[in-house]
Amino acid sequence: MSSPHTNSAAVAAALSALDEGRTPERPVFREAVRTLLAVLAERAPGRSVEVRVPPYGAVQCVAGPRHTRGTPPNVVETDPMTWLELATGRLGWAEAVTEGRVRVSGVRADLSAHLPLQQPGH
Numbered sequence: 001m002s003s004p005h006t007n008s009a010a011v012a013a014a015l016s017a018l019d020e021g022r023t024p025e026r027p028v029f030r031e032a033v034r035t036l037l038a039v040l041a042e043r044a045p046g047r048s049v050e051v052r053v054p055p056y057g058a059v060q061c062v063a064g065p066r067h068t069r070g071t072p073p074n075v076v077e078t079d080p081m082t083w084l085e086l087a088t089g090r091l092g093w094a095e096a097v098t099e100g101r102v103r104v105s106g107v108r109a110d111l112s113a114h115l116p117l118q119q120p121g122h
Contacts, residue, residue, distance in 0.1 A: 008035045013028045015088060033084065034056060043114060046063035048060075049062040049075070049106070051075075052075065052077040062108055064108050073105075074105065077104075082096055089118060
């Protein structure tokens with residue numbers, strides 16, 4: 001199932017910059033990260049996992065027990081570049097975790113069943 005958000009102009013522009021060996025411009029990068037976080041929340045509804053991509057955004061997703069206060073028990077945190085690569089299929093979940101590019105805590109923090117949000121080249 002493809003979401004129109006995964007093909008947004010910001011995501012396309014960010015991927016284009018990466019393909020050219022450049023870091024995407026900050027506003028484009030921010031919009032691409034937030035767009036892809038929104039797609040994740042849409043496709044994996046729930047509030048049991050908090051996905052953080054500082055400084056651009058965070059969402060709660062994945063069905064299961066909901067947290068309401070303090071530090072959530074299930075957290076995924078990564079940098080914007082890694083998130084863009086994970087969400088678009090340019091980087092695999094296991095590889096990112098093994099390389100320490102994604103920090104995970106909690107039993108529900110494995111997003112491999114939900115990523116990538118789009119296949120590479122789409």
